Amino acid sequence: MARQSTFKNMVATMVVICLFTSAVLGAVYVITLKPIQNAQIAKTNAAIAQVTPAFDNNPVADSLRLNYTYDGKTRSTVAYIAKKGGKIVGYAIEASTMKGFGGRINLMVGFKPDGEIYNSSVISHSETPGLGARITDSQSHFVVQFNGKIPDDKDFKVAVRKDGGDVDAITASTISSRAFCDVIRDAYGAFKSINVNSNNSGKEAQIDSNE
Amino acid sequence: MGLLTAGIVKNNPTFVLVLGMCPTLATTTSALNGMGMGLATLAVLVLSNMLIAAFAPLIPDKVRIPSYIVLIATLVTVVQLFMQAYTPALYESLGIFIPLIVVNCIILGRAEAFANKHGVFESLLDGLGVGLGFTISLTVLGLIREILGNLSVFGVKFSGGDGILVFVLAPGAFLVLGCLMALFNKLSEKK
Numbered sequence: 001m002a003r004q005s006t007f008k009n010m011v012a013t014m015v016v017i018c019l020f021t022s023a024v025l026g027a028v029y030v031i032t033l034k035p036i037q038n039a040q041i042a043k044t045n046a047a048i049a050q051v052t053p054a055f056d057n058n059p060v061a062d063s064l065r066l067n068y069t070y071d072g073k074t075r076s077t078v079a080y081i082a083k084k085g086g087k088i089v090g091y092a093i094e095a096s097t098m099k100g101f102g103g104r105i106n107l108m109v110g111f112k113p114d115g116e117i118y119n120s121s122v123i124s125h126s127e128t129p130g131l132g133a134r135i136t137d138s139q140s141h142f143v144v145q146f147n148g149k150i151p152d153d154k155d156f157k158v159a160v161r162k163d164g165g166d167v168d169a170i171t172a173s174t175i176s177s178r179a180f181c182d183v184i185r186d187a188y189g190a191f192k193s194i195n196v197n198s199n200n201s202g203k204e205a206q207i208d209s210n211e
Numbered sequence: 212m213g214l215l216t217a218g219i220v221k222n223n224p225t226f227v228l229v230l231g232m233c234p235t236l237a238t239t240t241s242a243l244n245g246m247g248m249g250l251a252t253l254a255v256l257v258l259s260n261m262l263i264a265a266f267a268p269l270i271p272d273k274v275r276i277p278s279y280i281v282l283i284a285t286l287v288t289v290v291q292l293f294m295q296a297y298t299p300a301l302y303e304s305l306g307i308f309i310p311l312i313v314v315n316c317i318i319l320g321r322a323e324a325f326a327n328k329h330g331v332f333e334s335l336l337d338g339l340g341v342g343l344g345f346t347i348s349l350t351v352l353g354l355i356r357e358i359l360g361n362l363s364v365f366g367v368k369f370s371g372g373d374g375i376l377v378f379v380l381a382p383g384a385f386l387v388l389g390c391l392m393a394l395f396n397k398l399s400e401k402k
Contacts, residue, residue, distance in 0.1 A: 003268075003269060003270070003271045004271060005271040005272050005273035005274070006271070009271045010271050010273060010274045013269065013270055013271055013274055013278060014274055014277065014278065014281075017266075017270075017278050017281055017282065018281060021281055021282065021284075021285035024285055024289065025285055025288055025289070028288075028289045028292050028293070029292060032292040032293060032295065032296040035296035035297060036292070036295050036296045039295070039296060039297075039299040040299070043299060124303070128380070129240065129360070129361075129376070129379045129380065130360070130361075130373055130374070130376040130379060131376070
């Protein structure tokens, strides 16, 4: 039966168990480190491929760190640059908001070099299933209506119609729709800062003249 | 053999013992999530039962609970790392409930009530039985909620439209669980 509960026994047992478990954890961590990284890279790549035109480079390697101001706050995100034959065909920008009905919404938004939204994809969210969670349906009118639009206020005001914008909200999910618009605006803010953050002119110069 | 089936029917963790309700209610929004949660718990339960059965004679009585918890927490972290590496989608959808397997009372319950008094092989069978019972219950619960709430089976839509939304939300978990529990008790009463 169990050993006697003397102080020495108890301490020795706990020490041995902790050493043993630490060794196991260390080994498993080393084994799974590479696959976990690969899985995350695959996920990012899949999201990028979904929101930009076809590319032949590695957008993760060609990414650009962006510092920008949105809604009065200084923010930082990453723009993944999609190139085909050395020419920039689009940018995938990750942005998020805390204004969702269930908290944080993470979005990957793809822009063409002229600022037009190519596509967007929800990376993570906790909206209500069947209601706000419809923002993840990439075929739905709600998501599709952003594509091909330049989200500056002149052509397409990114706000739900209730707030005087041009976006048809999802019925019964105004808060989720507003949050989605918020992320799109945020991502566009980041997109506009690309020329500030990079010394690569050319394409970016056109964006300047658009504004 | 009796040890194996006891966990599935007589000592079914969900419908008879009513243990581990938190992941049961929260993760069964679809059959796949329920099954994933059940299998993750099964893996931890089998390994922890075996490990604790092997170590129990060496562990002084007064520090057995902390020792068990450290062993269980390690196993959960191992399972978590493997899920993150090889089933990232499932890992994401189960979220916080994977680390929370540590405090699932089924696991410590089996360690205390069974594994520390029995041999390694018997504990393996017990863990397998109870784990399967948990997995089956969660899969059935998830399946019913998914069919009613989302009109799909294991993620495959069988009909257009939206389904009865309430079943994939929290109240639906209680409704379906209650009905299943009543049905389970009714059926096992007859035997």
